[in-house]
């Protein structure tokens with residue numbers, strides 16, 4: 213007597229075929245991937261046409277990639293996968309992290325405390341300042357605050373031939389008080405590329421392709437786990453519909469008018485403290 217193969221029979225057969233994968237972590241990842249892919253197919257009753265459309269979409273995504281463009285990372289970003297990977301790997305007690313994004317450049321120039329990282333024509337002058345501490349609030353000397361952002365035309369230096377190299381980028385090293393400050397411009401929203409398959413996906417979903425205005429930072433200190441994060445502008449209209457789901461409440465700051473004790477050459481002041489945890493601490 214023959215019996216009909218069920219979906220779970222097939223899933224178990226595929227899992228069994230991968231169960232002797234020598235590398236234990238790869239074995240774990242493959243098993244979970246197979247289970248979830250199969251469950252997705254059963255749950256949705258995926259049709260052959262939909263299956264093929266999905267494969268064609270992934271093919272187009274790969275074909276859109278080149279040395280400059282990484283459409284798969286963009287796809288991961290707009291599905292919230294990049295943010296989720298970031299979240300499940302976060303260190304307890306540290307400043308919340310968020311996506312690195314595609315525009316980081318290593319070896320930005322070291323700048324004097326308070327120096328402008330860009331040019332006057334880059335936008336509304338702003339001062340960003342704060343202190344880098346450990347989890348107990350003790351200031352960290354020798355901490356590095358590596359910051360970068362787009363100009364008010366929504367472009368990073370790497371995208372804009374009119375900006376000099378390393379415009380709106382800089383590295384600041386804290387002294388004994390753990391404090392840092394730099395002049396920059398108030399950040400603006402900018403669009404993520406929407407001329408590829410990911411743009412098609414966003415349009416099909418009725419979503420927008422704008423990032424909430426932000427300044428990027430990588431904060432590190434010897435013996436501590438680096439934090440890759442953003443500072444978001446509390447007044448930005450895309451704060452609650454950031455295309456890549458990067459916004460976390462703890463990273464949102466007011467760009468407030470300067471007070472009497474603040475420098476007169478800026479229109480806004482934003483305060484952002486950073487907390488680092490030791491490399492071997494829980495969750496790190």
Ligand SMILES: [Fe+2]
Nearest residue numbers: 313315426428
């Ligand atoms: Fe960015």
